[in-house]
Amino acid sequence: MKTTRNWFAAISALALMTLLSAGASPTKMHLHLLKAEPAADSTIAQPPSVIRLQYSEAPQAAASRIKVLNQTSGSEVAVGAAKADATDARILVAPVTGKMTAGKYSVVWRAMSNDGHVVRDSFHFVLKSDR
Secondary structure (H helix, E strand, C coil), rough: CHHHHHHHHHHHHHHHHHHHCCCCCCCCCCCCCCECCCCEEEEEEECEEEEEEEEECCHHHCCCCCEEEECCCCEECEECCEEEEECCCCCEEEECCCCCEEEEEEEEEEECCCCCEEEEEEEEEEEECCC
16 A cells, blocks of 8 residues: 555656646646737727737637726726637637726736636736727
8 A cells, every 4th residue: 555655656746747847837737818919018009999818728708708997997998798719719809899098907807718727817008098
């Protein structure tokens, strides 16, 4: 019995070392945001017509959400439902249907991977002009 436990511990340690040496950290093993439009911490001249988020893997669009919050007023900007991009399932697109005025905005997102793991995060951008 002790030999079996030692063998299991040795195999587990070897597997963990292999994953870590290959550059796989726990945060990289789950879905994560690769790119956003508008970009995080950017300043844009015109209000975006869509929010486009590209992930490391295809999220479940029906279980994913994108919100846009006006940091100045504290109000939420109307955004349509997030849908998978027709050309790349790793990209979620949500149309911005509400009015945006100059100021700082937060994009708050929630995405679910195919294994059911939910990831939440946010980023900011600044809008210089009104729509």
